[in-house]
Amino acid sequence: MFGNHMKKTVIAACATVASLSLLLAGCGTDSSSGKTQIRFATWDVAEDVDRQQTLVDQFNESHDDIKVTLEAYGSDFDTKISAGMGSNDTPDVMYMWNYPSYADGLEPLDSYIEKEGSDWKSDFYSTLWNYNSYDGKTYGVPVGFTTHALYYNKDLFKQAGVEAPTNDWTWTDLQKAAKKISSKTDAKGFSFQMKPDPYDFEMYLWSNDTAYSDENGTLEGNIDSAKAIDTYQMFQDMEKDGSAVATEGNGTDEFRAGTTAMYIYGSWALNTLDEDGLNYGVVDIPAFADSDHDSVSILSSSGISIAKSSKNKDAAWEFIKYWANADSNKARIGSELPVLTSVVESEGITDKSQYKPFYSMLEQSDGYSPSSFKVKGWSEISDKLALSFEKMYNPSTLEDPASAITEALK
Structure with a gap:
């Protein structure tokens, strides 16, 4: 890596x-x-x-x-x-x-x-x-390789009196826990990237039964589908209600410092967290409550x-x-x-x-193919999409996701 x-x-x-x-x-x-x-x-x-x-x-x-x-x-x-x-x-x-x-x-x-x-x-x-x-x-x-998974701080969960995450958690469970931790401790319940790598972020759309594109690489009607918009909106809503924070980096620094109780990342953080002696756990990424399948992860291969x-x-x-x-x-x-x-x-x-x-x-996550393998000119789309994400999640803008995503299609 x-x-x-x-x-x-x-x-x-x-x-x-x-x-x-x-x-x-x-x-x-x-x-x-x-x-x-x-x-x-x-x-x-x-x-x-x-x-x-x-x-x-x-x-x-x-x-x-x-x-x-x-x-x-x-x-x-x-x-x-x-x-x-x-x-x-x-x-x-x-x-x-x-x-x-x-x-x-x-x-x-x-x-x-x-x-x-x-x-x-x-x-x-x-x-x-x-x-x-x-x-x-x-x-x-x-x-x-690495997939992604949900890291959580056991001490912060105990301090807030919240049950530890399990592999059958949904995003609803995560949101409830994040709110309680944010209100009961000095830490935020959850953190995510303010400008996530679009390649990585597609896994959340897959988990919610959608994707950036179809098998032919068509973006329209996919990257801006109702379920895609709902997915973008979910992260912004957590930021707006104070249960989550959008980070400048990948979230590892905040997790190590104990200022956030949960974040999603690859296995790259394991050695660092072990060296820190942090009391942490790792579970599967939460699923969407109304989806009929488990959560899906992108692979870094x-x-x-x-x-x-x-x-x-x-x-x-x-x-x-x-x-x-x-x-x-x-x-x-x-x-x-x-x-x-x-x-x-x-x-x-x-x-x-x-x-x-x-x-x-x-x-x-078997059977899922990133849009970067299907969409012609993906690097340009990726750059536009990264800017759209930043407009959605930068606390100084918090632009409406439906509006921000249309700019990536221009």
Whole structure:
């Protein structure tokens, strides 16, 4: 997953290569060692890169014919991958999530996956393949993910005399609890982002039986449907009645400080909250009372892909298989949630109360595809939608949601 700070020392790949033409060919084969050279780009930083370097070293030690060099791009990842694709200098293997933007520069992996057999593919949670595919082709092998879940502060709930959230809560239950906590303590009951990432926010529409778009990517009549407006309105109403606060960030700072009792976020916060010693719990996202299904979560998925321009695709696939195998999954626990059902079972991941909701939300969210995979020109729509959200939820404006959302359609 993306970190917040660049690693101070970026590991430069192929730095000793004297020939520019050899570099542009993707480092090819090192004539001095006879090994096929593979460049591997990661977006991670700091200790996560150190863990990855250890895994890369283990791969290199166990392969006489392939040498992988790790390139840590940090927050420059998208810029460098885009530039690489434009100049035919793309790393052979790279982390990936934004398949609609990068699919033209990636190698379809369906034939490689098919050769591994059905048992190999079926060990991955099936929902994850939806997020690593685009336009009917698979472009990435899942290596990590997070769904979202509801975090709550046990001490604030106890202080307010409110029963702790459960997995069968509805938004009505959350609203009642938030009001009581706000009136009985110095904290707000709930917090949400003032300018939420539109990609993430669509999960609330899914839970309320709607979406930004239909299967053809049509926004009109969907993003502004009655149920969509009701969903936007629900968050604003909580802000207006004082039971919730719209935050500038993702809500983790307020939750850590004890100024809010509940918020919804991915598993990224777990390590930080554990280090803080915060007395917290995690449960499924609440469902809508009048919906006939469980709540749904968006996925933030880490995949690993091969560049279409790679001259060494078979060697790249060997490395991908290694990076996606059970031992590598186990080694990355703590920085990425395991994607293999066998590892989740063997390591007892879902026996841990703080992890279990992220997996139940994963299973509840099977079959949903983000509008970013269906709507042409999504990045422009996303920018407009983010501004519409800010107009709805900024306390200085609190614009009518029906009015604010029409501006995203212009």
